[in-house]
Structure formats: C-alpha cells, structure tokens
C-alpha cells in the first residue's frame with residue numbers, strides 16, 4: 360500500500376480527498392471533530408515535506424447548492440485543528456478554484472466548496488473529474504468514510520494522476536479492519552440503526568453470512584415494522600424497501616441469523632426536544648406521532664444479546680441522540696457494549712454520527728475500535744472491494 364510516507368511532496372500540490380462530512384449543530388458549527396482530526400497526520404506530512412494541500416470533501420446530501428451544507432462553515436475549525444489558516448474556494452471547480460490552487464504556496468492549505476454542490480460529483484462525471492485533477496500534482500485519498508462511493512473525487516479522478524497514494528487514515532482503517540474482520544470470534548452481533556435506511560438496508564443481506572445476531576434500531580426499525588404490518592405513524596420509512604426488509608427477514612431465518620427488532624418506541628408528536636412524548640408498542644404508533652428512540656423493553660431485550668456476544672459491530676445511533684429526550688437508547692446500548700467489551704468481547708463502532716455519539720457519551724475508550732466510516736465499514740465487512748481503494752491501488 361503506497362502511502363504519503365512513500366512520497367516527497369516538496370513543492371508539490373497534493374489534491375486530497377478527505378471525508379469532512381461532519382455533524383453540524385443548529386448554529387451550523389462542527390458538532391464532532393473526529394473526521395477532521397483523523398485527517399491531520401496526512402495533511403501535516405505533506406506540509407512538513409514542503410508541499411501544499413488542496414482539500415476536497417462532501418458535506419451531507421444536498422440537492423444542488425444548499426448553503427447550510429457549505430464547507431465554509433467548517434473552515435475555522437479545520438484551521439484550528441491543523442494549526443494553519445485554511446483558504447477557501449467557493450466552488451470545487453471553475454476559475455476561482457483554479458486560481459486559488461495555482462496561487463497556493465508550500466505550507467498552505469486550500470479547502471474547496473462541497474463537491475456535491477455539483478451533480479457531476481455523484482455521477483462520477485469524467486470532465487468534472489478531469490477538472491478536479493487539474494488542480495493538483497499528486498492525488499491522495501484519505502476519505503475512508505466515503506471509500507464505498509464510486510464518485511468523481513473518490514474514484515474517477517485517480518486515473519488522471521501518474522502519482523497517487525493512500526492517506527494515513529485510509530491506510531490505517533484498511534489495516535485495522537482487515538485484521539479485525541479476519542478473526543471475529545462468535546457469536547457475532549451487528550447493530551444497525553441510524554437514518555440512512557435506503558443505502559444501508561441493501562448491505563444487510565450480504566452480511567448475514569458473517570453474523571449470528573442482527574439488532575435493528577434507530578430509523579432503520581420502521582421500514583421492517585411496517586413491512587410486517589405494523590402501524591408506524593409518521594416515523595421514518597423507506598416505502599420501496601419494504602419487500603427487501605421482508606426478504607432480509609426470510610433470508611436471516613434460512614441462514615440461522617437471529618433478528619432482534621424493537622418492541623417498544625419512544626414516540627413524539629413532532630421532531631423536537633419540546634415535543635410531547637410517550638412509550639408505546641413499536642407496532643402501534645398513532646398517526647401524527649413518530650418513533651425517535653427505542654423504548655425501555657427494547658433496551659432490556661437488546662442488552663441480553665449484546666452481553667452474550669463476543670464480537671459486536673455497531674453502526675447507526677438507536678435514536679435521535681442529538682436531542683437529550685431521545686438519547687436514552689443510544690446511551691444504553693453504548694453502556695451495554697462497553698460492559699461486554701470489559702468482559703472480553705471485541706467491539707467495533709463506525710460512522711460519522713455513531714462516532715459523534717460514542718464520544719459525546721464517553722464510550723470512545725471503552726470500545727475496541729472506532730472507525731470513521733459507517734457504510735464503508737459495513738461494505739468492507741461484506742467482503743467487497745471498495746471503489747475508492749481500488750482506484751489508487
């Protein structure tokens with residue numbers, strides 16, 4: 360694996376794909392800095408060589424240009440963490456970006472605007488990739504969290520460079536996860552929550568061969584419950600993934616994987632800290648109400664499975680942990696995993712928001728490994744080769 364340590368960046372401009380898709384709070388401030396801190400060693404190595412760094416990333420899932428997803432919101436935080444005042448270009452391509460990249464001096468850092476403001480990014484458009492490539496001399500991929508996406512900046516851009524390599528974070532994540540996943544002791548339990556239902560539900564089928572227990576929580580819950588005929592009110596649901604949910608349940612049964620779904624839910628009459636809340640059966644959520652956390656019975660039920668597990672893989676918070684009212688499930692599951700880890704289990708937690716939750720509630724040092732990637736970690740577990748990794752091999 361060729362990394363930035365194998366290249367001398369003196370007087371070179373490194374075009375670095377980072378994953379700065381960080382949680383922002385209501386004031387549009389960085390809520391968790393893990394992904395920025397994780398990219399720091401790669402950036403510093405390049406600057407210390409006498410090179411310069413052009414950082415590119417996405418933030419969220421904007422539809423075109425949506426200012427609340429501007430990477431401008433994170434410029435000060437990146438400057439503070441890296442210790443160098445970061446320059447900002449208000450687009451990822453075009454004249455301004457070109458000029459800013461051209462003028463960049465050794466030791467300087469330029470951050471480009473959110474790549475996903477351009478629809479070409481997700482399409483993996485060739486000419487957009489070529490334009491990005493024209494900004495730098497050497498391509499570095501350090502975006503583990505986005506390595507499962509075959510987008511312009513993560514994959515296609517690589518072919519326009521003679522010199523390309525892994526960033527230190529990406530290399531470390533691959534080495535650590537390969538080691539972990541190659542030697543997982545049974546029973547293996549995967550806990551899947553969060554809000555990215557449509558992209559992550561498709562992964563589940565492929566990991567069934569690798570696990571003994573599947574715990575479903577968070578926003579992932581309601582697509583399964585509705586598919587089984589439950590009433591989920593206004594909870595998060597992917598209508599067109601209900602057949603897949605049923606197929607997963609059937610396939611799990613055939614493979615001897617035990618699936619554990621929530622039995623009760625903390626429901627709210629609005630998506631707000633101030634909402635009225637109550638605990639009801641997960642299958643009987645009234646219209647106008649939405650499930651925003653797992654309930655106390657579910658916490659007990661999941662706890663029994665987690666306690667008996669020897670390998671635990673967790674992606675996706677169990678509820679809307681950003682609001683105190685709906686954080687109990689995530690905290691309880693974090694406590695149970697910490698306890699199992701203390702008793703000898705190996706625990707792996709990954710994902711932008713999952714890491715934020717683990718840090719917020721103080722479990723970071725009580726689990727075995729924390730990965731910056733959620734979806735990427737799950738796809739590695741599937742045994743898939745990730746496009747972002749293949750492109751620079």
Ligand SMILES: Nc1ncnc2c1ncn2[C@@H]1O[C@H](COP(=O)(O)OP(=O)(O)O)[C@@H](O)[C@H]1O
Pocket residue numbers: 552553554555556576577578579595650651652674675676677678679680681709710711712713714733734
């Ligand atoms: N029941 C729920 N309804 C809506 N959103 C939820 C629910 N449970 C959890 N979430 C949200 O899921 C988000 C994280 O999901 P996701 O991005 O898939 O996780 P990660 O970033 O760790 O991979 C959090 O912002 C959290 O508020």
Ligand SMILES: O=C(OP(=O)(O)O)[C@H](O)COP(=O)(O)O
Pocket residue numbers: 378380419420504505508555558709710711712731732733734735
């Ligand atoms: O946060 C991310 O993934 P994760 O939520 O699975 O950890 C990555 O930045 C990928 O984002 P995407 O799922 O919008 O492509």
